[in-house]
Amino acid sequence: MTKVIITTARPINSKQLEQIKKAVVKKYGKNVELVEKIEESVIGGISIMVGSKVVDATIKGKLNKIYEEYKKNNTV
């Protein structure tokens, strides 16, 4: 069974959940388990983890990405 963890700051609506489920079943088959996780620290947006793969589109993730990119390019 493939475990899919959906992380958001607030609960997602049923339409969004259905859209995710459809896409996951299409790619990984019917044997999937969807787990909804609420984390206020992500601020907004959504992050989906399938197995070890994570696609992060949360505001916290984007800000972190900006910060890491800045640090990487900060040669003074």
Added chain:
Amino acid sequence: MDIQFPQILFQIINFGVVLGALTYLLFKPISKIFEERAKRITEGQKAAKKSIEEQEKIDELKKKTKRVAQKEAATIIEESKVQAKAQEDEIAKTAKSRSAAEFKKQQDDWQSEKQQLKKQLKNQMAEAVIQTSAKVINEKMSSKSDSALIDKELSSILSEI
């Protein structure tokens, strides 16, 4: 007073005998003594002359030795001066080179430290900006806007998983 020839003859014979005796007994030994003395004096003069010559030779040798020694001493002193100057120059050069290297290293270290601090400061400022932005966004974010954001991101996220 009459001249008596026999008496005169006797006197002459007597004088001759005395002269012969004196010549034989006194003149010859004295002459011999004088000759020996003259010979000793000559030998003494020769020895003295020889001694003076030897002394002169010794003096000349001494002077020559002294001149050579003085010359050698002067050469040694001159060489020592040259060596000392060369060593002094070398030491000064080494010290200057080390000093310059140390100064450059110090400068490089300061520069590196400065750059590091600048970088840290910029990172801290960026972190503060990110935290402030997160706080502001969090305050402005509503369920509606969050849901709209998720809708916007969802199609691209689902194509990536």
